[in-house]
Amino acid sequence: MFDRSLYEKTLLDDIGEKRFNHSLRVVDKALSLSKGKDVDLEKVKIAGFLHDCAKYNEKKYLTLLRPEFIENSTIDMKSPILHAFLGAEVAEKVYNIKDREILDAIRYHTTGRENMSLLEKIIFLADGLEEGRSYPGVKKLREIAYDDLDCGLLSMLDHNIKFLLEKNAYIEDLTFKARNYLIKEKYGKS
Amino acid sequence: MFDRSLYEKTLLDDIGEKRFNHSLRVVDKALSLSKGKDVDLEKVKIAGFLHDCAKYNEKKYLTLLRPEFIENSTIDMKSPILHAFLGAEVAEKVYNIKDREILDAIRYHTTGRENMSLLEKIIFLADGLEEGRSYPGVKKLREIAYDDLDCGLLSMLDHNIKFLLEKNAYIEDLTFKARNYLIKEKYGKS
Numbered sequence: 001m002f003d004r005s006l007y008e009k010t011l012l013d014d015i016g017e018k019r020f021n022h023s024l025r026v027v028d029k030a031l032s033l034s035k036g037k038d039v040d041l042e043k044v045k046i047a048g049f050l051h052d053c054a055k056y057n058e059k060k061y062l063t064l065l066r067p068e069f070i071e072n073s074t075i076d077m078k079s080p081i082l083h084a085f086l087g088a089e090v091a092e093k094v095y096n097i098k099d100r101e102i103l104d105a106i107r108y109h110t111t112g113r114e115n116m117s118l119l120e121k122i123i124f125l126a127d128g129l130e131e132g133r134s135y136p137g138v139k140k141l142r143e144i145a146y147d148d149l150d151c152g153l154l155s156m157l158d159h160n161i162k163f164l165l166e167k168n169a170y171i172e173d174l175t176f177k178a179r180n181y182l183i184k185e186k187y188g189k190s
Numbered sequence: 191m192f193d194r195s196l197y198e199k200t201l202l203d204d205i206g207e208k209r210f211n212h213s214l215r216v217v218d219k220a221l222s223l224s225k226g227k228d229v230d231l232e233k234v235k236i237a238g239f240l241h242d243c244a245k246y247n248e249k250k251y252l253t254l255l256r257p258e259f260i261e262n263s264t265i266d267m268k269s270p271i272l273h274a275f276l277g278a279e280v281a282e283k284v285y286n287i288k289d290r291e292i293l294d295a296i297r298y299h300t301t302g303r304e305n306m307s308l309l310e311k312i313i314f315l316a317d318g319l320e321e322g323r324s325y326p327g328v329k330k331l332r333e334i335a336y337d338d339l340d341c342g343l344l345s346m347l348d349h350n351i352k353f354l355l356e357k358n359a360y361i362e363d364l365t366f367k368a369r370n371y372l373i374k375e376k377y378g379k380s
Contacts (some may be wrong), residue, residue: 076379087296161351165351165352168344169377170370171369171370173366173367184360186358189360
């Protein structure tokens with residue numbers, strides 16, 4: 001059983017109050033999206049709480065857990081998805097989470113991926129839809145997600161892709177593949 | 191030397207007058223985009239002329255050239271990119287084009303791909319920007335392409351991706367890899 005009180009100080013010290021409070025709101029939103037769904041609520045709480053555990057601490061945790069990436073300069077320290085992948089490692093090695101589903105939900109919470117588990121979908125959506133978010137379109141996205149989770153996921157992915165297109169930012173393969181997978185499921189490929 | 195007059199009837203019979211005229215306009219636009227650039231104009235004319243040579247004739251040419259795909263039902267006959275890939279085969283086997291650059295320009299004229307040759311970029315853009323096109327935004331795209339071909343290419347890819355997002359259509363890997371490649375070249379990856 002994960003005793004959050006043992007880890008609150010570490011997380012708060014690492015990611016700061018603003019991001020910590022965001023994580024608490026993600027837990028709330030994730031639990032809310034979980035209603036009526038066959039998902040392990042304990043896993044939802046843990047994944048929501050720890051999803052950003054590596055944020056702002058990429059250098060510190062890479063040095064600790066994967067020093068070879070820094071030595072070889074093989075990693076893009078400015079990548080917006082680094083914290084998610086590193087977060088899965090941090091959750092495992094620092095917070096002692098061994099559950100694969102939880103670790104994957106943390107790992108893919110920024111990009112999404114093909115054929116996401118229900119837990120992954122809930123955490124991905126909760127991150128984007130938690131009640132502190134106020135970007136244009138978020139209310140509509142919440143409505144869609146509560147009505148149908150997969151529709152919400154597809155809408156969220158489309159929204160993210162459009163945002164990255166406007167910013168002239170790189171769009172990870174995982175994100176396109178996540179979206180294409182849902183399109184194939186829903187509409188067939190053509 | 192490619193003698194177009196030998197092939198005009200075949201192409202016109204296959205793809206019809208409307209699409210034939212589109213192909214002539216693509217040649218014009220491609221030549222126009224080629225001004226001041228180090229590209230083989232003969233190749234530009236051939237690739238522009240033949241880029242849609244398999245359109246509307248996918249079943250006929252698959253039966254002729256790749257019957258195994260039909261027998262095994264391994265191909266999506268409704269795919270919007272089939273005509274491009276098949277077109278490269280038709281250009282080679284029916285129109286006797288052996289030049290690899292021309293065949294690739296035909297093959298990738300719908301999706302684009304990573305690290306396109308100058309000829310591929312010109313044909314891709316000419317197809318989207320020929321003077322018969324009148325979709326919202328085309329004038330701006332033409333301006334950008336004439337000013338800077340790679341900027342035009344990126345803008346065209348973004349435009350296509352947005353269009354496919356709105357249509358809830360599958361976005362080919364080749365297309366988002368084409369875009370990401372340009373983003374990396376222009377802005378770096380993050």
